[in-house]
Amino acid sequence: VKYVYRFSEGDKDMKDLLGGKGANLAEMTKLGLPVPPGFTITTDACREYMKQGGVPAELAPAVTENLASVEEKMGRKLGDPDNPLLVSVRSGAKFSMPGMMNTVLNIGLNDESVLGLAKVSGNERFAWDSYRRLVQMFGDTVLGVDGALYLDALDNIKERRGVHFDHELSAEDLKELVVEFKQITKEAAGRDFPQDPREQLDLGIEAVFLSWNTERAKIYRRRERISDDLGTAVNVQTMVFGNMGEDSGTGVCFTRDPSTGHSGVYGDILMNAQGEDVVAGIRNTEPLVELETHDKKSYDELLAIMDKLEKHYQDLCDIEFTIEHGKLWMLQTRVGKRTAAAAFRIATQLVDEGLIDMDEALTRVTGEQLTQLMFPQFDAKAKKTLLTKAMAASPGAAVGEIVFNNEDAVVAAEEGRKVILVRRETNPDDLPGMVAAEGILTARGGKTSHAAVVARGMGKTAVVGAEELVVKEKKKFIQVGDQVLHHGDVIGIDGMTGEVFVGDVPVTDSAVTTYLAEGLEAGLAAAADDEMVADLIKSVDRLLTHADHRRRLAVRANADTPDDAARALSFGAQGIGLCRTEHMFLGERRALVERVILSPAESQARAEALAELERLQFADFEDMLRVMNGREMTVRLIDPPLHEFLPDLTQLEVKAAVQRAQGEELSAEDRKVLEAVRRLHETNPMLGTRGVRLGILLPGLFALQIRALAQATLKLKKEGLDPRPEIMVPLVGSVRELHKVRVEAEALIRSEIAAFEVEHDFPIGCMVELPRAAITADDLARDADFFSFGTNDLTQTVWGFSRDDVEGTIFPTYIENSVFGVSPFETIDQRGVGELVRMGAQRGRSTKPNLKLGICGEHGGDPDSIHFFHKTDLNYVSCSPFRVPVARLEAGRAAV
Ligand code: ADP
Ligand code: MG
Ligand code: MG
Helix, strand or coil: CCCCCHHHHHHHHCCHHHHHHHHHHHHHHHCCCCCCCEHHHHHHHHHHHHHCCCCCHHHHHHHHHHHHHHHHHHHCEEEECCEEECCEEEEECCCCCCCCCCCCEEEECCCCCHHHHHHHHCCCHHHHHHHHHHHHHHHHHHHCHHHHHHHHHHHHHHHCCCCHHHCCCCHHHHHHHHHHHHHHHHHHHCCCHHCCCCHHHHHHHHHHHHHHHHHHHHHHHHHHCCCCCCCCEEEEEEECCCCCCCCCCCEEEEEECCCCCCEHHHHHEEECCHHHHHHHCCCCEEHHHHHHHHHHHHHHHHHHHHHHHHHHCCCCCCEEEEEEECEEEEEEEECCCCHHHHHHHHHHHHCCCCCCCHHHHHHHHCCHHHHHCCCEECCCCCEEEEEEEEEEEECCEEEEEEEEHHHHHHHHHHCCCCCEEEEEECHHHHHHHHHHHHHHEECCCCCCHHHHHHHHHHEEEEEECCCCEECCCCCEEECCCCCECCCEEEEEECCCCCCCEEECCCEECCCCHHHHHHCCHHHHHHHHHHHHHHHHHHHHHHHHHHHHHHCCCCCEECCCCCHHHHHHHHHHCCEEEEEEEEHHHHHHHHHHHHHHHHHHCCCCCHHHHHHHHHHHHEEEEEEEHHCCCCCEEEEEECCCCCHCCCCCHHHHHHHHHHHCCCCCCCCCCHHHHHHHHHHCCCCCHHHHCCCHHHHHHHHHHHHHHHHHHHHHHHHHHHCCCEEEEEEECCCCCHHHHHHHHHHHHHHHHHHHHHHHHHCCCHHHHHHHHEEHHHHHHHHHHHHEEEEEEEHHHHHHHHHCCCCCHHHHCCCHHHHHCCCCCCCCCCCCCHHHHHHHHHHHHHHHHHHHHCCCEEEECHHHHHHHHHHHHHHHHCCEEECCCHHHHHHHHHHHHHCC
């Protein structure tokens, strides 16, 4: 096997093997850009390392060979005492995992080569600064020493010298620091900092392999649904130095603004510094344009390269570079992460610039991003108390109590309280707190700091680099001027403007939501004179329109009331895929249901209660059908077990026991109720008397619903409207159940048609939500005009999971143990439940080729599931009204 590739051997499509960083370093090398030479150790080697629990034997000779070729190219040898070659060891997995993996710079320095470096560079201070960084990074990331120990030592020496910044320390100071750092390493790690350059390199490589399985890397992967099996590549690259003096520097830039999507270059630089200073937000950076004044030649060259990269990748590129003595070097590029708003705007900009077409543009945005844009925002008109203003790093409006550490954030989140994580700056150790918080506020760092990058990736609101803000993490307070806020005080952060407010700030709908609900004109009006928002709305409109044009799946909504139905229509729903009727039996009507249940089968009382319910249902259906005029509306006959309409058994038993203890008699009425509840009580109600079973056991119920629906329909039809109800029978397991209901329904409908003297065709279909229904779908199709896959119940019955119980108990542990990456109730389990959907669809259509197929349930609004339903050739998905725009977009994406 080939475990090592030179940069000149790979390209950008080899991410599986070379990781994202390695593949793109190879691509830039291929493009002829100035990339410091190096090589990439493949993810194969990492996987083999994990399998064997050690470095595979073939790796060392391959590293030796490739190192030799770099040494030859550079005319220097790794760690040579006179003129040392130094390298960085950089991790890089297929998917970028910001800050997850360890990077070690300046490998090859030791007590001797540092002198050589000082001599050839003519810069003693620089050489010692590089060496102290190596000892520090190596100790921290390779040997597992607590990084704070080094930082404390660094702070101490700065204090003793009376300086503020690292670069103000002299060569002598740094020499002293190296001695101290080595001592710290020895004490904390129980071994000396290795002087042998090759040992440094090998340990560094191994540390990268190991870092794949750190806790924070696992948390990130779980969140991003990245497989644990991929492994990481390792890049070994010739060092170039941004810390050689004021004609050197380092920076991060974007070919467009990743936060707003504005076209035009954008970035942060730091002169006289090494790369990790920018990413860690150690010092506040300068904007990229300042580079023009520092070093115009490098600035111009960088702009030209940015343009070249963007055209080449046909997308926003995110770039890391370093300037050494006025010579520009490219250290990294990738297609950049971006906010949801930027994603939509950039996608249409690239179309307008002729780089991509609309189909491609659709693939550049996601339903998840659209969801983010629908988030509420701070009410512009509300009175707010501004605390400070900083950099807007990740959009949204977050309000919560101030917390300063992971533990407080996690505890609060578990108790359902909203918190804002406030830190001086964040690092990968803060990930659990960031996950738990509503938003993140930091005092240091730019838009490319750890906090900003990770928050954007997670879709969390973040405001960073609040320079006025003093953060006391241990003492748990923050201060701006003389205003002090403590742990637990409420603040609001605006990720669009960078504003930080004191107290609870009211939030309002986003203008994008206004657009989605009320149309382009209303959306643009809501954007008022905010050009960026107006432009965003136009982008969303173009992309959604294109998605509508391309998609094969129709999108319907689950709606039970005229209000919900109207909302669904305004969001673009083409019909109702699930109108539940049970809520229509609750509230004041519950007493009627109780009477039906408690009265003897043939009694006058039951007949009266049923008649009253029928009148009420008629009005319900009439209202709904009016709203849905001209569009299909699937009405599911009553589904839940009857006992849900009666009082709770335990409560009744307790009440009875108390009365008995006090020597009182139960009233006749109470006794009747108690008996009925006992009679109807079931141990597994979800597998009990519900759906079609209930319809067969208590015939009056389905009959009244069917009559009410038929009457409402025929009445509207007489008025000249176009009602399109579909009757859906739930929880069918056998065609005989369906057949019985169908025969009775048809008889009822015929007599209504005769009475109204209007013709109408009522489609009758069933839910496919039991395994037996999917398996016998060819039989079912004989008596069904349509199927609707009820994937919630189907998941419940295929897995045997009680869906009301598992989410809080079994699932967290299952997800932790990778039994599945995501709850099967959230994203359809394609292998199991999905297979039954596919089987049901195929068998159903083998009987009736034109059988209409839909799905209702949570999966109808889930992006991954929607792509699956598209492939399975269903006719429509049905989801909650607010998910309709997301489903439209994803159905379009699935089709391109
Ligand atoms: P991450 O994946 O966390 O961004 P990187 O591997 O990109 O980690 O390294 C962190 C920083 O170290 C980068 O910002 C880069 O500028 C700097 N760096 C890495 N390799 C080199 C090198 N060969 N020469 C100079 N700086 C480097
Ligand atoms: Mg990087
Ligand atoms: Mg169901």
